[in-house]
Amino acid sequence: MQFTTDNLNSLEKRYRANLVNSLSGAKSANLIGTQNVDGKPNLAMFSSAFHLGANPALMGLISRPNSVPRHTLENIHKTGYYTVNHVTEAFYEQAHLTSARTEKSEFELAGLTAHYEEGIQAPFVAESPLKIGLKWVRTVDIEENGTHLVIGEIVFVGLPEGCLESDGTVDIQRVGSLAVTGLDTYHSLKRIWIK
Amino acid sequence: MQFTTDNLNSLEKRYRANLVNSLSGAKSANLIGTQNVDGKPNLAMFSSAFHLGANPALMGLISRPNSVPRHTLENIHKTGYYTVNHVTEAFYEQAHLTSARTEKSEFELAGLTAHYEEGIQAPFVAESPLKIGLKWVRTVDIEENGTHLVIGEIVFVGLPEGCLESDGTVDIQRVGSLAVTGLDTYHSLKRIWIK
Numbered sequence A, B: 001m002q003f004t005t006d007n008l009n010s011l012e013k014r015y016r017a018n019l020v021n022s023l024s025g026a027k028s029a030n031l032i033g034t035q036n037v038d039g040k041p042n043l044a045m046f047s048s049a050f051h052l053g054a055n056p057a058l059m060g061l062i063s064r065p066n067s068v069p070r071h072t073l074e075n076i077h078k079t080g081y082y083t084v085n086h087v088t089e090a091f092y093e094q095a096h097l098t099s100a101r102t103e104k105s106e107f108e109l110a111g112l113t114a115h116y117e118e119g120i121q122a123p124f125v126a127e128s129p130l131k132i133g134l135k136w137v138r139t140v141d142i143e144e145n146g147t148h149l150v151i152g153e154i155v156f157v158g159l160p161e162g163c164l165e166s167d168g169t170v171d172i173q174r175v176g177s178l179a180v181t182g183l184d185t186y187h188s189l190k191r192i193w194i195k
Helices: A005-010 A013-022 A070-079 A092-099 A106-110 B005-010 B013-022 B070-079 B092-099 B106-110
Strands: A002-004 A030-035 A041-046 A049-054 A057-063 A081-086 A131-142 A147-158 A179-181 A185-191 B002-004 B030-035 B041-046 B049-054 B057-063 B081-086 B131-142 B147-158 B179-181 B185-191
Touching: A002 A005, A005 A013, A005 B147, A013 B049, A030 A070, A041 A070, A041 A092, A041 A106, A049 B013, A049 B057, A057 A081, A057 A131, A057 B049, A070 A081, A070 A131, A070 A147, A092 A106, A131 B131, A147 B005, A179 B185, A185 B179, B002 B005, B005 B013, B030 B070, B041 B070, B041 B092, B041 B106, B057 B081, B057 B131, B070 B081, B070 B131, B070 B147, B092 B106
Parallel strands: none
Antiparallel strands: A002 B147, A030 A041, A030 A081, A049 A057, A057 A147, A081 A131, A131 A147, A147 B002, A179 A185, A185 B185, B030 B041, B030 B081, B049 B057, B057 B147, B081 B131, B131 B147, B179 B185
């Protein structure tokens, strides 16, 4: 079956959002940790963190214009730091709860634990096996739809023993990181490539 | 175990590339189809296509400065079109061959078949079950590392019957799309979320 520009434009808004969100396939499931200038922690589910370059070590993150995790961008700009925490099967349902609009702490709502590393003004998720600390570099406004590309430099990586191959590759399946497709469909990864 | 900025900067180049490429977790495995102004087709493996927005329907793609698929960006800029084709277990080893430097057609090298849709000046991969046609919108230069963010509007979607849920979500596991982690580790997806 096919969709063309005319079909796509005439689809009901929610249906279209589900369809188009699915088209990019596998996305990484991450909790983004930030804090405001008073140190109040914030946690939000994102499926838009991506690799941007190894040297310098950069990641990109797309922030929506009026999305639920709207404090995330403001906190990044004010403190200059944020964390990317891989979500695993052990706590993905808790992680998903952070998508709800709440005045409570998302850590409390989700039953997750804040963890701090020296020099990084943002909370990590203690339950996450792969934790990345980022220093904000720049935000690029995507004028076509009001989203923002947040560019950050990796300044901290924490991962479990035994998950790093001899060539530096992280065994993501062993870490247990999940993929997301569409808006809220979670998948575990099953390796099929034998190097 | 941990890495901080100092550790990261002192790592051997290839080791560092493998490590940092792994940190973003699950990425989608896609073949990008383009053609030059003479209509010569080009095909290149990318793991950097991502969802940018549903209205308008936009995708982003990160193109490296001097990467193997260096014709891709030039072709997109000259013709204004490109295709994103999900890679499945049935042909991922063929797809991976397009990463090699070659003067031959990557379609020929990989044993894959070009397929065309009216109005789109770029080849699709006939073997791919989920084909997306994009019209180039704009390229944003990422000055921090010389990469390029290519923004495109989705103008065509082709997918198999029976893979679309009633709310518009594509069942990516049924489509058979793969995830990539690091530089070249492929994974199938196993759904764990029951809505």
